[in-house]
Amino acid sequence: MKSTHPSSVNALRALALVTALGAVAPAWAAEEVSLYTTREPKLILPLLEQFTRESGVKVNTVFVKDGLLERVRTEGTQSPADVLMTVDAGNLLDLVEGGVTQPVKSKTLEEVIPANLRGADGQWFALSLRDRVLYVDKDLGLKSFTYEDLADPKYKGKVCIRSGQHPYNTALIAAMIAHDGAAQTEAWLKGVKSNLARKAAGGDRDVARDILGGICDIGLANAYYAGQMKNAAPDTDARKWGDAITVVRPTFANAKSGGTHVNITGAALAKNAPNKANGVKLLEYLVSEPAQVSYAQANYEYPVRKGVKLDPVVQSFGELKIDPLPITEIVKNRKLASELVDKVGFDN
Amino acid sequence: MWLSAQQRGPVTLGFALTIALCVLTPVLNLLWTAAAGSFEHWGHLARYVLPQALQNTLALLAGVGILVVIIGSACAWLVTAYEFPTRKVLTWALLLPLAVPTYIIAFAYLDLLHPIGPIQTALRTLLGYDSPRQFRLGDLRSLWGAIFLLGMVLYPYVYLSTRAMFMTQAASLLEAARTLGCSPLQAFTRVALPLARPAIAIGLTLALLEALNDIGASEFLGVQTLTVSIYTTWVTRSDLAGAAQIALSMLVIVVGLILFERNNRKRQRYATTQRMRPMARIRLKGPVAVVALVLGWLPVLLGFVAPAGYLLAETFKRLRLVGTVSDALLASLFNTLTLAATATVVTVVAGLVLAWSGRQLREGARASLGRLLGRIASLGYALPGTVLAIGLLGPLVFIDRSFAHLFGSAGLLLTGSMLALVLAYTIRFLAISVGSTEAGLARIAPSIEQASRLLGETSAGTLRRVHLPLLRPALAAGALLVFVDAMKELPATLLLRPMNFETLATWLYAEAARGTYEEGAVAALAIVVAGLLPVILLARADLKIGHALESKDA
Numbered sequence: 001m002k003s004t005h006p007s008s009v010n011a012l013r014a015l016a017l018v019t020a021l022g023a024v025a026p027a028w029a030a031e032e033v034s035l036y037t038t039r040e041p042k043l044i045l046p047l048l049e050q051f052t053r054e055s056g057v058k059v060n061t062v063f064v065k066d067g068l069l070e071r072v073r074t075e076g077t078q079s080p081a082d083v084l085m086t087v088d089a090g091n092l093l094d095l096v097e098g099g100v101t102q103p104v105k106s107k108t109l110e111e112v113i114p115a116n117l118r119g120a121d122g123q124w125f126a127l128s129l130r131d132r133v134l135y136v137d138k139d140l141g142l143k144s145f146t147y148e149d150l151a152d153p154k155y156k157g158k159v160c161i162r163s164g165q166h167p168y169n170t171a172l173i174a175a176m177i178a179h180d181g182a183a184q185t186e187a188w189l190k191g192v193k194s195n196l197a198r199k200a201a202g203g204d205r206d207v208a209r210d211i212l213g214g215i216c217d218i219g220l221a222n223a224y225y226a227g228q229m230k231n232a233a234p235d236t237d238a239r240k241w242g243d244a245i246t247v248v249r250p251t252f253a254n255a256k257s258g259g260t261h262v263n264i265t266g267a268a269l270a271k272n273a274p275n276k277a278n279g280v281k282l283l284e285y286l287v288s289e290p291a292q293v294s295y296a297q298a299n300y301e302y303p304v305r306k307g308v309k310l311d312p313v314v315q316s317f318g319e320l321k322i323d324p325l326p327i328t329e330i331v332k333n334r335k336l337a338s339e340l341v342d343k344v345g346f347d348n
Numbered sequence: 349m350w351l352s353a354q355q356r357g358p359v360t361l362g363f364a365l366t367i368a369l370c371v372l373t374p375v376l377n378l379l380w381t382a383a384a385g386s387f388e389h390w391g392h393l394a395r396y397v398l399p400q401a402l403q404n405t406l407a408l409l410a411g412v413g414i415l416v417v418i419i420g421s422a423c424a425w426l427v428t429a430y431e432f433p434t435r436k437v438l439t440w441a442l443l444l445p446l447a448v449p450t451y452i453i454a455f456a457y458l459d460l461l462h463p464i465g466p467i468q469t470a471l472r473t474l475l476g477y478d479s480p481r482q483f484r485l486g487d488l489r490s491l492w493g494a495i496f497l498l499g500m501v502l503y504p505y506v507y508l509s510t511r512a513m514f515m516t517q518a519a520s521l522l523e524a525a526r527t528l529g530c531s532p533l534q535a536f537t538r539v540a541l542p543l544a545r546p547a548i549a550i551g552l553t554l555a556l557l558e559a560l561n562d563i564g565a566s567e568f569l570g571v572q573t574l575t576v577s578i579y580t581t582w583v584t585r586s587d588l589a590g591a592a593q594i595a596l597s598m599l600v601i602v603v604g605l606i607l608f609e610r611n612n613r614k615r616q617r618y619a620t621t622q623r624m625r626p627m628a629r630i631r632l633k634g635p636v637a638v639v640a641l642v643l644g645w646l647p648v649l650l651g652f653v654a655p656a657g658y659l660l661a662e663t664f665k666r667l668r669l670v671g672t673v674s675d676a677l678l679a680s681l682f683n684t685l686t687l688a689a690t691a692t693v694v695t696v697v698a699g700l701v702l703a704w705s706g707r708q709l710r711e712g713a714r715a716s717l718g719r720l721l722g723r724i725a726s727l728g729y730a731l732p733g734t735v736l737a738i739g740l741l742g743p744l745v746f747i748d749r750s751f752a753h754l755f756g757s758a759g760l761l762l763t764g765s766m767l768a769l770v771l772a773y774t775i776r777f778l779a780i781s782v783g784s785t786e787a788g789l790a791r792i793a794p795s796i797e798q799a800s801r802l803l804g805e806t807s808a809g810t811l812r813r814v815h816l817p818l819l820r821p822a823l824a825a826g827a828l829l830v831f832v833d834a835m836k837e838l839p840a841t842l843l844l845r846p847m848n849f850e851t852l853a854t855w856l857y858a859e860a861a862r863g864t865y866e867e868g869a870v871a872a873l874a875i876v877v878a879g880l881l882p883v884i885l886l887a888r889a890d891l892k893i894g895h896a897l898e899s900k901d902a
Contacts (some may be wrong), residue, residue: 034847060847060848061847061848062848066734066839066842067734067737067738067741067842067843070588071843076745078745078760163567167584198489199490200570201489202458202567203860209464210463213484214479214480233669335585339392342392345400348400
């Protein structure tokens with residue numbers, strides 16, 4: 001036994017090394033950056049390809065739905081992640097709170113991104129904005145609307161919306177708690193619930209589809225989906241749904257606000273980033289003029305960079321007056337918002 | 349091999365215990381996470397969430413359970429006991445819905461049955477309405493909708509296990525029943541059905557566990573199940589500990605289901621030493637044959653033809669627009685098949701080891717340990733995929749770090765490669781291979797084994813030369829079910845896969861996340877088509893057994 005022992009260990013060692021080499025070979029390549037994202041990477045793939053062409057840095061991606069924080073935290077110092085990207089403010093700040101990010105000092109990022117759309121200590125940065133708007137049956141001719149109006153009994157049986165527990169909705173409800181208080185928000189949720197035309201389920205695009213299908217007249221959804229659908233190729237289903245609606249940007253009735261609710265997509269530098277410099281380079285590239293144009297015109301979102309030209313269809317939705325409530329305020333109320341959704345049985 | 353025959357028993361047992369430990373690890377890790385969290389949200393949950401979620405979950409399970417037992421066992425009986433046109437094709441066509449994941453059937457039916465979908469549009473034209481605002485049918489998004497759709501793709505589990513039982517067990521007993529004056533229907537209800545009870549229980553348990561863990565269809569249809577509330581607690585409220593607590597409580601339901609199944613199997617010994625022989629089929633004629641034909645094909649139509657046809661139509665639309673299938677999609681098809689095949693081999697071998705040593709233990713002095721092993725093996729199937737993956741993440745990375753430390757290499761051995769996914773799939777789907785192997789073993793009478801041992805063969809030799817050949821159909825059925833399930837797996841794959849790695853399911857999910865379902869149709873169709881492969885193999889293996897029996901009979 002004794003004589004075979006070292007050789008078998010060697011064999012094991014060789015096997016492990018070969019496997020490890022095959023698995024993580026890119027980690028030793030000279031110029032690369034690894035991106036963990038809850039944002040579907042194909043949307044920003046053209047951007048990443050452009051980044052690689054300009055900088056010579058290869059981008060590895062993994063699209064994680066839930067559990068981004070858990071994965072990076074567990075990987076710890078072994079984590080190959082350089083940049084972490086999410087599509088919801090709450091998820092982004094969870095990463096900061098979970099201790100998997102590190103501060104970035106970058107003049108470019110600080111100049112381009114307004115102060116309320118990044119962490120004061122450089123732990124997180126917003127890359128684009130997504131306004132939550134009202135899709136309206138185009139025959140209805142509705143012009144202005146407040147989020148509070150959704151609970152108006154005159155819309156009984158006419159409202160469509162996705163699950164109240166979806167981050168897009170809990171963020172909106174959290175903002176309303178900040179503006180109107182928890183008690184009033186609960187009453188509002190009850191009102192909206194009793195106005196629902198169908199179960200609070202599905203996605204944002206289903207709102208447009210269900211309006212075309214005569215199930216409801218109005219509903220909440222993110223604006224960029226309308227941009228997508230209205231820009232879809234003629235004769236596709238998506239185009240038919242998009243053409244059936246008009247977009248109205250609601251505002252909070254609260255005088256302090258008077259603005260439209262927005263959520264953010266954003267990114268942060270991972271705490272144990274093995275390619276720190278390339279990570280910062282990628283972040284800076286994502287707020288550059290060409291990248292922000294792509295956000296606005298290929299994804300139909302609102303750029304964080306000033307003076308970037310919007311997609312014409314999105315432009316036609318009118319001026320976006322952003323709710324001045326700080327992102328951190330919204331994130332703070334998120335848990336209470338989710339509990340109120342349970343309490344009124346919104347999704348039942 | 350340097351071990352003597354006496355030493356091999358403990359070696360098998362050692363492997364079995366190691367496998368059981370692998371399954372237990374994520375559960376224990378979750379237990380740890382759950383215990384470390386606070387329990388203050390349980391007041392909120394008990395008041396506002398759990399009553400509704402529990403009620404929905406139980407109603408869903410009851411509904412799906414009734415549906416799959418009725419469809420599965422009735423169809424199995426129909427194709428085994430009667431002869432009518434297209435029966436042979438129907439025998440394997442009834443398996444086709446296995447290839448359709450729950451999230452795909454939900455998505456397809458939402459579009460098909462939508463007020464602006466093809467069915468309601470045709471109906472409106474027929475009735476002379478020109479707008480859905482004048483006339484539309486009720487909404488599919490409901491508990492009833494979920495029960496119907498899940499039932500339509502999950503009944504094959506019951507069909508498969510029950511038909512195998514009818515084919516190999518029932519003939520002589522049924523003929524006796526008929527000789528004693530039972531009508532065919534009486535023979536079914538009084539002999540075949542009670543005989544098939546353990547088989548029905550196996551299929552039913554698998555179907556119910558799948559329904560319990562479903563998240564995709566529930567999300568589409570707006571059914572607030574326990575699994576949905578686990579996700580909400582974790583994702584929306586960032587409370588992983590709380591989610592783990594609910595997930596572990598849900599295990600109680602699962603353990604109940606598993607005990608129910610084991611109990612059903614325990615009551616009687618079904619082993620037979622008789623030669624397997626199919627029963628003589630009764631030929632149906634005239635209107636009765638037409639009714640049998642229509643009823644038999646209905647589940648195939650609803651569970652497979654409608655969703656697959658829909659995806660085919662959408663894919664054609666898409667290809668007309670874009671003209672080509674991307675290389676990346678082909679790469680993810682390759683990944684999917686490689687991954688599923690590897691995981692299947694590992695899972696079946698692990699299942700065989702567990703089932704075999706469980707049986708050895710049960711025959712010996714440590715019977716309770718044997719039963720325990722089997723139950724532990726089923727735990728992985730009982731947890732929602734993402735929850736299992738979260739439980740696995742810690743142990744996997746621990747191993748990775750230890751390796752890196754030991755060999756001084758950077759990077760991640762398991763989570764940086766496909767190995768983590770293979771392990772996750774094995775733990776998740778072990779219940780299927782253990783279950784089918786155990787059921788197969790149960791049909792082999794202990795006397796055969798005793799004869800072999802008396803004649804001087806070792807335990808391992810008996811397994812190799814006696815049991816394995818007899819087990820082949822059960823192993824094949826288990827393997828193919830694992831393969832199909834591995835291909836459809838989404839939540840654990842999303843979390844545990846390495847960078848730049850896509851399977852068909854993650855590809856489809858990414859398309860859905862972009863809000864471009866139309867493009868997802870191509871990937872969805874690929875999943876269904878690739879899933880057909882093992883289903884057809886399964887059907888062929890099944891038919892071959894059938895033919896062999898028939899020719900032996902002749």
